[in-house]
Amino acid sequence: MDKIHIGLIGFGTVGTGVVRVLKENAQVIKDRLGKEVVLKKIADRDIERDRGVEVSKDALTTDVDSVINDPEIKIVVELIGGTGAAREIILRALKNGRHVVTANKALLSTHGAEIFSAAEKNGVNIGFEASVGGGIPIIKALREGLSANRIESIYGIINGTANYILSKMTNEGGKFETVLREAQKKGYAEADPTYDVEGIDTSHKLAILINLAFGTHVPLGDIYTEGIGRVTELDVKFAREFGYKIKLLAIAKAEDGVIEARVHPTMIPLGHPLSAVDGVYNAIHINGNAVGSVMFYGKGAGMMPTASAVAADIIDICRDMSGGLSVKDGWRGPRMTPLGYAEGAERALSIKKIDDLDVPYYIRFSAIDRPGVLSRISGVLGAHDISISSVMQKGRKRGGTVPLVIITHNAFEREFRKALDEIEKLDVIAGKTMCIRIEESNGGTQ
Ligand code: NDP
Ligand code: HSE
Numbered sequence: 049m050d051k052i053h054i055g056l057i058g059f060g061t062v063g064t065g066v067v068r069v070l071k072e073n074a075q076v077i078k079d080r081l082g083k084e085v086v087l088k089k090i091a092d093r094d095i096e097r098d099r100g101v102e103v104s105k106d107a108l109t110t111d112v113d114s115v116i117n118d119p120e121i122k123i124v125v126e127l128i129g130g131t132g133a134a135r136e137i138i139l140r141a142l143k144n145g146r147h148v149v150t151a152n153k154a155l156l157s158t159h160g161a162e163i164f165s166a167a168e169k170n171g172v173n174i175g176f177e178a179s180v181g182g183g184i185p186i187i188k189a190l191r192e193g194l195s196a197n198r199i200e201s202i203y204g205i206i207n208g209t210a211n212y213i214l215s216k217m218t219n220e221g222g223k224f225e226t227v228l229r230e231a232q233k234k235g236y237a238e239a240d241p242t243y244d245v246e247g248i249d250t251s252h253k254l255a256i257l258i259n260l261a262f263g264t265h266v267p268l269g270d271i272y273t274e275g276i277g278r279v280t281e282l283d284v285k286f287a288r289e290f291g292y293k294i295k296l297l298a299i300a301k302a303e304d305g306v307i308e309a310r311v312h313p314t315m316i317p318l319g320h321p322l323s324a325v326d327g328v329y330n331a332i333h334i335n336g337n338a339v340g341s342v343m344f345y346g347k348g349a350g351m352m353p354t355a356s357a358v359a360a361d362i363i364d365i366c367r368d369m370s371g372g373l374s375v376k377d378g379w380r381g382p383r384m385t386p387l388g389y390a391e392g393a394e395r396a397l398s399i400k401k402i403d404d405l406d407v408p409y410y411i412r413f414s415a416i417d418r419p420g421v422l423s424r425i426s427g428v429l430g431a432h433d434i435s436i437s438s439v440m441q442k443g444r445k446r447g448g449t450v451p452l453v454i455i456t457h458n459a460f461e462r463e464f465r466k467a468l469d470e471i472e473k474l475d476v477i478a479g480k481t482m483c484i485r486i487e488e489s490n491g492g493t494q
Contacts (some may be wrong), residue, residue: 055115058127059092065355130296152176175361184354197336208349209244215326246275274312414479
């Protein structure tokens, strides 16, 4: 078998990138694989649109079934996105004995168990490297490179669009909506960009990372998720003055059989390695009990970086199909399960409630500028056992509203919320309060 035929479903941003990588890097892929990867069919709803890459007209089809049912096609690449048609296409392809490659984190985080078990049942591979971190080979790293470790924590910037927006707001003072439109134009954003902005895409990816790192399935509803929609330029500026940067972080920690899983805008110290990760770049910082700290960095979204990960999965599966280096003539089945755990080794772990979180907070009040305001606010905080680390008031507007910023020491979220409810009822507070959790820990990197 010196040619391996594959079929692509979804000729959009990532699909086009895959066609380009397979074409432009055909020789390097052949040199490494010892075989030629032939893209036999490409299915999409629209096969007339110019995608900016040359493909044979005969390869294009609107008939998805003609890809899944083609006996010569061994690997089906799903790049349409979403959880409806994509789920059905993948399950049918697996049932037909096809290997599948997908970048669909929305699908894997909601229907992963069903899809992975269908792959196992049918003795085929499912590659999903592109589902987290774009071009960063984080799935392979967790499943293989770090397989001897007990994973203790994961801190990730894993949404390119949100990081692009926050970086532009921080470094260039860009306006939220304008920068979001830029990210969409560049092909970074999801079909529904609220997934990026509201932290949903990040929590999809965190669910996949948790699955791999801790061998447990976390329902999406158990991942506390908050987006960047309420972060303002003012918060970005205050953050810097206090020595922090705001990043949309995915955080997972395992302690005594309990998993902490959360996604929210987070203030991290300027010296933290993740604070230097800007633009569309992603980074995932992992602590393993043997390896210590490792950090993976690269472009987290966009046509070519994502295509790089999809194509790597295709090559990996082709290698498996030829039985590795020793077996030349026979498929012996995938060399590991999709998540890299032996049968029966996955387990249910409990998820820490957000109320039990114990972190410092940044709070920006819109306070009336009059004597005694601070003592009333600090009185409520004190009554809830929350102590203040620093305070800053910007501007002077006697009787008017000014931003009053407080950084607290560690406090339990449950008490923090109660205190905030009480403070917001005080007559010295005018308008919505902004809170951002602070993560002082550098995850053991220094
Ligand atoms: P696009 O919207 O650019 O491409 C999807 C393509 O599939 C479009 O041409 C779309 O047509 C077509 N399509 C949708 N539904 C069907 C269907 N039922 N039958 C046939 N064709 C269909 O998306 P992306 O390429 O950006 O994303 C693809 C996947 O990759 C998603 O799962 C996404 O989350 C994931 N991903 C994307 C990254 C990125 O940077 N863009 C990075 C990592 C992962 P139409 O335009 O008419 O809807
Ligand atoms: N919309 C996603 C992002 C694509 O911006 O990170 C990569 O998964």
